[in-house]
Amino acid sequence: MTKLRGLGRATLLGAALLTLSYLVMLAGVIAGSWWVFALGAAGSYAMDALLLHRLHNLAKLIQQIRLGITPRGLLRQLLVLGLLITTTTATSTGIGMVLLVFLLLFCLQLMAGIAARMLRVSRKLPIVTRNIDLAPLNIPDSPPMPLVREPMSRLLPLDAFLVFGVVGYVWFGSAWVVAAGALLTVGVTVLGLLMLVWHIRRARTIPSADRVMEFTQSWLDSYxxxxxxxxxxxxxxxxxxxxxxxxxxxxxxxxxxxxxxxxxxxxxxxxxxxxxxxxxxxxxxxxxxxxxxxxxxxxxxxxxxxxxxxxxxxxxxxxxxxxxxxxxxxxxxxxxxxxxxxxxxxxxxxxxxxxxxxxxxxxxxxxxxLDSIRTDSAPNSVRTVLYAPTWEGWTDEPGNTSLMDAGPTLIAQLLKARPGVRVLYKPHPFTGLRSPLARTAHRRIVALLEEANRAAGHGDREDPALAALDRRLAAFDDDRGATDEAHNSREESGADPGAVREVAILTEEWHRVYWEGRPDTAHLVIQGPRPSLYSCFNQADLLISDISSVVADFVATEKPYAITNCEGITHEEFRVKHPTSSAAYLLLPDGEGLDTALAAVHLREGDELAGLRRELRTYLLGPSDTSSMSRFAAAVDDLYDRAAALRPLSPLGGESPAELSRP
The missing domain is CATH 3.40.50.2000 (Glycogen Phosphorylase B;)
Structure with missing residues (x-):
């Protein structure tokens, strides 16, 4: 039951619809009803498309229990043969011909599967690169993505022409419908196979893995x-x-x-x-x-x-x-x-x-x-509280995260606080990875914030400007587009400073549009890479978090922060055990201490820990009179010089002959 609860509503609904589609087909066979079978078959093909493009979790699950695209396709073909057999006008010769076409189709699909694997292997380099010129490797253009990414999930459903041709025969009684469906199914499958073979021949210009690694070493020698x-x-x-x-x-x-x-x-x-x-x-x-x-x-x-x-x-x-x-x-x-x-x-x-x-x-x-982190007050008319709990970790040690023990309670109290505050909820990317309780607490927090927004009249709305920026940034986020990995490495051969600057400008503009487009009274659930954690820091007047790097980073803002003590020890023991909490307002899982933390936000004179935070900032992050970037670069230079002195470089840039001769 725990596993089922963790699958998600979309996955469970998809599994139910997939099962229903095959049960409907079976019912059509038993009843001898072509239209019932057609309804189930259409549903099964629709589910195949959803599994390929949308329901990825369900696709992985049914693949693990050996109900992938191949057995599903064979089962559908078996059921349509059953429908044909129950038809009084069907002859043994006709049934045999349909069976032969299915066998021919299976052979063609098997050949296509082998060809698809050969194509994938031939275009899979032993390296993936960016900003490295791969011109000497003669990498041809990427094949169309349907031939590269899950090609069999696209080829196997092409039996739809034949399946519905059989359904048409049961309906009309005309053998030409079956013949037309068979020709279309075999024809498009052969076309797909020929395209795979053609692209395999093109990929033969790519050097072997050994040659690619020799090229890589040559590039390293020159760079x-x-x-x-x-x-x-x-x-x-x-x-x-x-x-x-x-x-x-x-x-x-x-x-x-x-x-x-x-x-x-x-x-x-x-x-x-x-x-x-x-x-x-x-x-x-x-x-x-x-x-x-x-x-x-x-x-x-x-x-x-x-x-x-x-x-x-x-x-x-x-x-x-x-x-x-x-x-x-x-x-x-x-x-x-x-x-x-x-x-x-x-x-x-x-x-x-x-x-x-x-x-x-x-x-x-x-x-x-942290060099760009702001230390001034957040630019909002309503005080903003950022709740950024860490994830549950790999063990069940108390205090790993406040999410399960205190998260929903803290959010509920923040929503009732007077004067009112805005809540930003940004969970760790790994939240719920291991613990169902963490997933439940996360969903409860999201529901509380959504309910509060609805009550305040803040509905979800599409922001055209933000959507346009999302589309422009999506081109830079990753290479999962219309081309394969080898093609991308070839195209991204030269470092483009303009592209990096463009991303920085677009990202800055995205954050401006995002924050300006949301009312100061609207609570926000923030997941994914944008808005960034540091941009949330700049918006927040108070952080509530756990013992994690989020706290140490937030100290750079010198703004108040609170930590929830979920370890069952006294606050004094907690501060000794966790030095980053020495300037924090400590909370209990039931929310005790939250009023004091909020008072530090609303009333400057109520912020009794301001001086301690300034001292803690230096202790955690080092002095603020010089930038961290300059200190980091100086540390790299110093270590490099010391390492080079121990292992001197030859004029060609490698190890000196004297060093190479040492045992």
């Missing part, structure tokens, strides 16, 4: 990277790499972004820095990064080992945010040469944890992403 940003992660974690793109572009050294997953390469935001995605570990470990001497790691993942084994590099864990959570002092961090934290708090955290990271290996570099 001579100095700093590597290395990232591996799940599809939902692309934001962890995206947050470092602007920093990489701002370094005064030649940088390269090395990824391991194709899905991350597809979701990576625009950047002028060359991007090289190498999914296979053997391919990555065979590459020589020449003069590169610094590797930066935003996340601790198992695939990091494939770059960590490179002794030419100094390996640095930079993370994707500091917090008091146990994840911020992962014992795995001791495999790096250095760990870079925003401020002194990070160093103290590792010292207390005693996980093997020595104090001399920790460098305070600030948080470059």
């Amino acid at each position: 001579r990277p100095e700093v590597v940003l290395y990232f591996s992660g799940s599809a939902d974690s692309a934001y962890q790499a995206n947050m470092w793109l602007e920093t990489m572009a701002g370094l005064g050294r030649r940088g390269i972004i090395v990824l391991r997953e194709r899905v991350i390469a597809a979701q990576l935001a625009p950047t002028p820095v060359p991007v090289l995605c190498v999914p296979a570990s053997t391919d990555l470990m065979a590459l020589d990064f020449g003069p590169a001497r610094v590797a930066l790691y935003p996340a601790n993942t198992g695939k990091n080992i494939h770059m960590l084994r490179n002794p030419m590099l100094k390996h640095v864990f930079i993370g994707h945010g500091d917090s008091d959570k146990i994840a911020s002092v992962n014992p795995f961090s001791k495999v790096y040469d250095e760990v870079w934290t925003a401020g002194r708090a990070g160093l103290d955290r590792y010292v207390r944890a005693q996980v093997g990271v020595r104090p001399d290996e920790i460098v305070e570099v600030g948080r470059p992403q």
